[in-house]
Amino acid sequence: MALNYVWIAFFLISFIVALAKLIFLGDTTIFPAVVNGMFDSAKTGAEISLGLIGIMTFWLGIMKIGEKAGMIGLFAKAVNPFFSKLFPEIPKNHPASGSIIMNFSANMLGLDNAATPLGLKAMKELQEINPEKEVASNSMIMFLVLNTAGLALIPTSVIALRLANGAANPADIFIPSLIGTFISFLAGMIAVAVYQKINLFKLPVLVFLGIFVGLMLLLYFSLNGLPPDQMEIYTGLIGGVIIFSIITLFVAYGAAKKINVYDAFIEGAKEGFSTAVMIIPFLIAILVAISAFRTTGCLDYIINGIASAAAAFGLDTSFVPALPVGLMKTLSGGGARGLMVDVMKTYGADSFQGRLASIIQGSTETTFYVLAVYFGSVGISKTRYALVCGLIADFVGVIAAILLAYIFFPIK
Numbered sequence: 001m002a003l004n005y006v007w008i009a010f011f012l013i014s015f016i017v018a019l020a021k022l023i024f025l026g027d028t029t030i031f032p033a034v035v036n037g038m039f040d041s042a043k044t045g046a047e048i049s050l051g052l053i054g055i056m057t058f059w060l061g062i063m064k065i066g067e068k069a070g071m072i073g074l075f076a077k078a079v080n081p082f083f084s085k086l087f088p089e090i091p092k093n094h095p096a097s098g099s100i101i102m103n104f105s106a107n108m109l110g111l112d113n114a115a116t117p118l119g120l121k122a123m124k125e126l127q128e129i130n131p132e133k134e135v136a137s138n139s140m141i142m143f144l145v146l147n148t149a150g151l152a153l154i155p156t157s158v159i160a161l162r163l164a165n166g167a168a169n170p171a172d173i174f175i176p177s178l179i180g181t182f183i184s185f186l187a188g189m190i191a192v193a194v195y196q197k198i199n200l201f202k203l204p205v206l207v208f209l210g211i212f213v214g215l216m217l218l219l220y221f222s223l224n225g226l227p228p229d230q231m232e233i234y235t236g237l238i239g240g241v242i243i244f245s246i247i248t249l250f251v252a253y254g255a256a257k258k259i260n261v262y263d264a265f266i267e268g269a270k271e272g273f274s275t276a277v278m279i280i281p282f283l284i285a286i287l288v289a290i291s292a293f294r295t296t297g298c299l300d301y302i303i304n305g306i307a308s309a310a311a312a313f314g315l316d317t318s319f320v321p322a323l324p325v326g327l328m329k330t331l332s333g334g335g336a337r338g339l340m341v342d343v344m345k346t347y348g349a350d351s352f353q354g355r356l357a358s359i360i361q362g363s364t365e366t367t368f369y370v371l372a373v374y375f376g377s378v379g380i381s382k383t384r385y386a387l388v389c390g391l392i393a394d395f396v397g398v399i400a401a402i403l404l405a406y407i408f409f410p411i412k
Contacts, residue, residue: 006368006387010289017296034295041291045284049276056272059117062247063099064268065261069254072098081204086189088198089129089139096125100143105242107147119147120275120377127378135382136375141389142192144374148367148390149181149188149397155362161341162358167349173358176404178216180363184397191389275377282376286368290331299327318411319402321347322357326364326398330391333366356405364397 018034021027066072075098076083083090083097090096099122106115122143130137136144155177162170186209193200254261293299307320322343329336343357367390375383 007285007289010293013298014289014292014296017298017301021296030296034292037291037295038288041287042284045287046280049280049283053273053276056117056120056276057269058272060121060272060275061265061267061269062250063118063121064271065254065259065264066098066250067095067268068264069250069257069259069261071250071253074098075101082208085200085202085204086198087139087142089137090126091129094125094129096122096129096139099125102246103147116373117272119143119374120279123374123378124271124275127380133378134380136380136384136386138196140375140380141384141386142189142196144370144386145188145192145389145393146185147374148365148370149185149393155358158340158358158362161337162344162349162354165341165344165349165354167344167354170349172408173355173362176359176401176408177362180359180397180401180404182212182216183400184363184365184393187396188389188393191392192385195385195389279373279376282372283369286372287332290335290368294328294331294335299324302327316411318352319356319405321353322360323398325357326360326394326401329361329364330367330394331369333369336361336366352405352409352411355409356402359401359405360398363401364394367391367394 014034018030021030063072072095073093076093076095079097079101080092083100084092087097087100099118103115103118103122106118123140126137126140126143127133130140155174158173158177159170162173190200192198251261254264303320303323306323307317310317310320325336325339325343328339340357340361344351344354347353349355349358367387371383371387371390375381375386
């Protein structure tokens with residue numbers, strides 16, 4: 001329901017702004033630009049969905065092998081002490097728990113190609129135990145909001161783009177991004193916990209958070225100080241070893257359990273194809289609305305309003321040029337990436353604005369995209385408070401990124 005209102009608002013506000021530009025400014029190009037942008041976004045949405053077919057087919061095939069062999073059940077059993085507190089609706093040792101933890105692991109390593117299929121698989125399994133098929137369950141909302149929080153340990157793509165844009169030390173945003181993504185993750189978890197009346201002060205939850213903090217420290221001491229090209233090599237190696245090890249483990253374990261792994265793979269692969277096709281209308285719907293909102297300049301008006309408010313309170317406004325990255329990130333990952341590069345080109349990769357844009361990009365996620373794709377894949381039309389909690393996580397993540405930038409890279 002929330003997405004419905006947002007979708008309507010995007011179109012109505014965009015039309016009013018475009019009409020005002022035509023009448024008062026004589027801008028005769030605005031309406032053709034909006035229409036062309038919407039058509040291009042519709043094409044992009046279809047291309048993204050079709051591009052997922054291959055990776056979805058492959059990963060869901062591998063997951064089916066793990067499911068039939070019992071490997072997913074072992075993952076579920078291992079994380080049950082934590083998940084039983086955070087996802088009380090999921091039955092003990094249910095396969096959804098294993099799929100969720102694998103999705104989180106892929107996200108933390110920045111392996112988007114693996115994370116999306118695993119997340120869609122988890123959402124499908126959560127839908128199987130959902131009593132109201134058109135209404136998002138509590139477990140679905142918790143899972144989705146934690147996804148939109150964008151928990152990523154290594155912002156590999158951001159570091160690579162900083163390197164390409166001439167940063168002296170492209171990895172200098174590594175630690176603030178790590179802290180920022182963790183704060184965003186916590187904000188999303190707390191927001192959903194408040195809605196669902198979940199007590200987070202329980203030992204398994206605290207142990208999980210402690211393990212994650214320990215993992216952040218381990219990464220810091222292991223990778224901090226490495227040249228960016230070596231860091232990129234090591235992070236790629238870590239991700240590659242983990243993913244290929246999981247694939248090999250599933251196949252080998254399935255063979256040991258005397259499962260016909262090839263037939264199991266084909267069975268799961270068929271699900272991957274149908275899932276990728278199913279999300280096309282949902283993805284196009286949100287991308288077209290976002291395109292209209294952006295092309296008419298509505299996003300720029302929001303940025304200018306924030307800048308004026310900050311100046312009125314006597315606050316430093318150096319953060320404002322990087323703010324569009326944060327606002328766009330909730331709408332479009334590709335759009336935010338383009339804006340980040342634009343900020344680095346305009347102000348310099350090692351400027352305060354360039355670093356802040358990089359931190360924001362590395363510590364927030366595409367909330368509207370995730371909602372459209374994940375809920376759309378299982379036919380959820382009533383999202384309840386998922387959007388609100390996702391935007392809370394994004395808002396806290398952007399604020400944290402700004403504060404961290406001032407702390408780690410103070411303006412001289």
